[in-house]
Amino acid sequence: MGLYDLADRLNWQQACTFLGIKRSAFFKLVQKGKVRAYGMDRNRFYLKSELQAYLEQKMREKAN
Numbered sequence: 345m346g347l348y349d350l351a352d353r354l355n356w357q358q359a360c361t362f363l364g365i366k367r368s369a370f371f372k373l374v375q376k377g378k379v380r381a382y383g384m385d386r387n388r389f390y391l392k393s394e395l396q397a398y399l400e401q402k403m404r405e406k407a408n
Contacts, residue, residue, distance in 0.1 A: 353382075353389040362395055373398075 354362060359379070360370045373379040379398060381388050 352392045354392050354395070355389060359390040359392075359395055362392065363399065 360367055374381050380394060381390060383389050
């Protein structure tokens with residue numbers, strides 16, 4: 345098995361659903377470096393744990 349738990353890996357469609365955003369908004373986050381992509385080309389994936397941390401950070405920012 346690789347470095348990451350397979351249950352933690354999401355493709356871009358799953359990541360969009362998890363975050364509740366559209367594809368274009370998701371890839372803007374990736375382009376800005378707010379969401380990290382792993383792998384290459386068609387094997388690219390995103391870590392659910394990192395997406396959860398991103399959501400928690402956004403909630404903390406809104407609370408302040």
